[in-house]
Amino acid sequence: MTISLTEAAANRVQTYLEKRGKGLGIRLGVRSSGCSGMAYVFEFVDELEEGDVVFDDHGVRLIVDAKSLLYLDGTELDFCKEGLNEGFKFNNPNVSEQCGCGESFTV
């Protein structure tokens, strides 16, 4: 089981954490919602919760709860520019179908 992030994503996360002034890392997770079944959770973490799994990559702590890990195993978090937008991108190998905008997905 592994979750990773690219260097570009790591730099960006660190910048955001510094700007925010606190936080242990970032949480990656899933919950059921959205038009295609699942939606991502992507938040700062101030406190660890029971059952959380922590991955260290490029000096950033990625925190995932055990249940979400099943849906996220192998995911690589990237940071990229698409046209005028920039933001984080989940490269999740478990996704089988996703809705048009990609905000929600099915495994």
Next chain:
Amino acid sequence: MALFEIAEPGQSPVPHQQQSAVGIDLGTTNSLVAYLQDGKPRAMADEQGRELLPSVVSFTAGKQPQVGYAALAKAADDPHNTIVSIKRLMGRSTLDHSVKTSGYQLVDEDSGVPRIRTAAGDFTPAQISAEILSVLKKRAEKTLDAELMGAVVTVPAYFDDAQRQATKDAARFAGVHILRLLNEPTAAAIAYGLDQGEDGIVAVYDLGGGTFDISILRLNKGVFEVLSTAGDSALGGDDLDSVVAEWLLQQAGEEAQSVSRRQAMRLANSAKHTLSHSPEAVLTLPLGSGKTWKGTLNREQFNTLVDPLISRTLTPCRRALRDAGLLPADVKAIVMVGGSTRSSHVQTCVSDFFGQDVLTGVDPDKVVAYGAAIQAAALSGNHAAGDMLLLDVAPLSLGIETMGGLVEKIIPRNSTIPVARAQEFTTYQDGQTAMSLHVVQGERDTVEGCRSLARFNLTGIPPMVAGAARIQVLFQVDADGLLTVTATEKTSGVQAGIDVKPSYGLTENEIEGMLRESIARSQEDLEERQFREQKVEAERVILALDSALSRDGTEFLTREEQSTLLSKRQDLLDSLQKGDSRTLKIARDELEKASESYVARRMDASVQKMIAGRRVDDVEKQTNEK
């Protein structure tokens, strides 16, 4: 693939939460709600896993009305307070035959809208329909775990404005936002993805519980147009059950006297279902007093029983084709709707009639709701861009009045909606600070030949020379056909606008009449347009000349030149009266030619005045700064 931002703990946004839209098939016998999941339509079930909701509402004094199966169970015991097939009364007046013969206790009202007296009070058909919609809304919100943003509700293609309005009212009472009313046959065609295919004629054969409808649609560039509809409002799947039930009772003989008709109907219905997938159905009819009657019904027997009824559906099919001016062979696809079309005999009869196989891949009970769900997803933006379905068209062109009473069409007729088009206009006179906009609908070139929709004024335009202001007029027609017109002066940003409902109050016949007239009079319109354009130009030239003459008098003109100019001006004024665009153009050209040297001299003088007494450097500097 979407891009994400890191949220604060517990604040990850819900994906397009506001976009939970569903499709609702508000049927005569049964209703259904469906939504699009992973790009596939799915029906929503109640807690017991039942997807169809009987369109039955039962009222009890002092209690919440019951809807669906619970209400259906009461239909036999309490017929006056249990309302079935309310759809038949939607948008009807108290004077309508269907209302008078409905069998319900009606309250006499002057308003013309029938109210049905029940134990819980008097209700209009729209209010009763709203009860059904409320149940479906709750089911949708529970399934989606989100507030319902909106719904596409289907109506029969033959529903008129009043019936459609009553359906919209019902939705409003139920707190359901209607994204669009969609014709049932169109919805069925969408469920089969026919809108994505080649253009052509589609027939939709809809044998519902209590009604039969045939619709002939034409697909043209992704837009369905209803060419004709026909049907039989007293023929449906229930009638098939009924003939089978009669046969059953006959077969069971005298001992079956005690068997209720309802019981026999239920057995007939299940036999019908069995026969749609197996060659024979075994029937067991309890006769009371412990005895049972057993028998079998095979497909041939069933076919013989229902054949007269199926044949009856072919008469409307013929009529619909004739109304559309088509032959069975012109039809490219036949969509089957309604549970009874599962019967192989129905399928055979219909495919024999059209001379080709019918489409049966999608559950005929759900196909309409599925199409509505696909449409709802498209309208709420749940589809990737590019998949957007455009199904309605503006029936008549929408435009604006320009100088001289001419019409500038901004949205041409048959444009698929939603649509937005903008055009720039300018001012006519120096220092003009306001502009009056007149929105019209129609195909004629002159304002008098079109229908006036609205007028509004754009004020606060900064004073400028004629032609310098840039006024953008934007026409937007949304999915419901609502037109919004806004005018914006682009240098200053001043804005004005208005909303109108272009289709309001126009019947199909009126629309057709307007179209026919515009074709018949197109030559006349062309001449009128040319004359009016010339007239506007001529008036502009005279206005400019007059204002120049009044400003600098005869400073740049010899007496002779002045008299030539004035006589040419008079010639032009005279030809304005004659109403011939050619002579008008000649007269204007003459006047423009005669004033050329005058214009040049004025121009030179004004340039000299500007640079008089100043050094070349200054003038250069000034020019560079500009």
